[in-house]
Amino acid sequence: MSEKILVLGANGNVGRPLVQALLAKGERVKAASRSGTAIGGAEGAVFDYDKPETFATAFDGVDRAYVLLPGGNVNSRELLTPVIEALAARKVKVVLQTALGVDADDSIPYRQVELALERSGTPCVILRPNWFADNFHNFWLGGILQGNIALPAGEGKTSFIDVRDIAASAAAVLTTHRFDGQAFNLTGATAHSYAEAATLIGSTIDKPVRYTAIDDETFVRNMVQIGLSEAYARFLAMIFYPVREGWTAAVNDTVQTLTGQPARSLQDYLRDHVRDLKG
Ligand SMILES: NC(=O)c1ccc[n+]([C@@H]2O[C@H](COP(=O)([O-])OP(=O)(O)OC[C@H]3O[C@@H](n4cnc5c(N)ncnc54)[C@H](OP(=O)(O)O)[C@@H]3O)[C@@H](O)[C@H]2O)c1
Incomplete structure (x- = not known):
């Protein structure tokens, strides 16, 4: 190569x-x-x-x-x-x-x-x-700054993945033939509900943050209000269905297999993004 x-x-x-x-x-x-x-x-x-x-x-x-x-x-x-x-x-x-x-x-x-x-x-x-941990300081930052992350995620858990682990996995598979012809599901180290994530974010930025489970239509309205296209807001609402069903809670060791390093936890991500999460 x-x-x-x-x-x-x-x-x-x-x-x-x-x-x-x-x-x-x-x-x-x-x-x-x-x-x-x-x-x-x-x-x-x-x-x-x-x-x-x-x-x-x-x-x-x-x-x-x-x-x-x-x-x-x-x-x-x-x-x-x-x-x-x-x-x-x-x-x-x-x-x-x-x-x-x-x-x-x-x-x-x-x-x-x-x-x-x-x-x-x-x-x-x-x-x-899986869903990026980094969404918290991108898509969901407005909610965090107001102390309320409102999403149609129900009580479902997600093994949020840090984009640095996606990047490390990508770099690994781009630089060897060993994994050619394969598909890999990439997850973070631990699964959390959005309520748990909100509590962890609150203690990271030293400010109360809660989670509110909302319905799809309220979510779409909120997203359009902050500038997303309605088509993209509806697409996001649709992909929260697997979250509510618990399908995004699975944890695997693929990041470790591909990179030799374990995937970061949500706490690792939060610790490295305190400034971003404070807005
Ligand atoms: N967020 C999640 O939780 C999640 C979870 C699983 C999978 N994914 C997948 O990951 C994808 C996004 O990855 P990401 O967040 O790394 O991407 P991203 O940051 O949203 O976008 C990457 C770059 O694409 C460039 N871009 C925009 N329009 C373009 C165009 N027409 N042609 C060429 N480049 C263009 C932009 O840079 P310039 O302006 O400099 O061109 C942008 O910085 C999503 O589509 C989703 O399917 C996301």
Whole structure:
């Protein structure tokens, strides 16, 4: 493996620590963003899912690529499939980030993207992370600052994963052939309900934070009010169903298997993000 690794979404939650992890392993990295600016010491590359004319230059000199759907989008099949086809035509190894549970049914759009990748014949690995711990200082920060995280999560537990562990797992599978052809569910070290998470966040930032279980319609209204599109808010509401059912509570040791290090706990994440959680 001597050519460059392309990281799509390199400015994002997973992309930034992934670029750092790959550079630390001595890899040559093309960090893709819509602006094409250099990121964290890696070469910048212009890439826009909506502009296929950016693909060829971004893919030039690349033998491996990390592919993910930028947050805020719901059209995974339409955006990701052409990118995967173009990479596969060049025999580029693709590591695809989807989400825990998408393999529950082959009609799920994200699963159809996974199947298209598997059938493409190009070397590949699929990573399916659970809900990110980092959502607390991104999506849910407004609620934390008001002392109330209101979500349609019921009492369900989730093994929240730190994006640094997703990035370390991605860096591992991008730099060996050992895991090619496999799909991995990635979880954090421990599962917590949102009520437990709220209590832990409160003691981390030294301020009372509670959790309120709300219905889907209230959630969608709240999310639209803070600027999310209604389509994305409805998509988020839909994916809280598996949380309420307890399907996101599973804990596995895949991060350890892939990286040699155990996954971080929610407490580890909170300890490292005190400033972010204070807003
Ligand atoms: N959040 C969760 O709990 C969770 C759980 C499981 C799976 N996931 C999956 O993870 C994905 C998000 O990963 P993430 O949070 O690392 O991504 P992200 O931070 O939301 O987005 C990554 C980057 O994509 C770039 N981008 C936006 N629109 C683009 C476009 N049209 N073309 C090219 N680049 C574009 C943006 O950078 P520039 O503006 O610099 O271009 C952005 O920084 C979600 O789609 C979801 O399916 C999320």
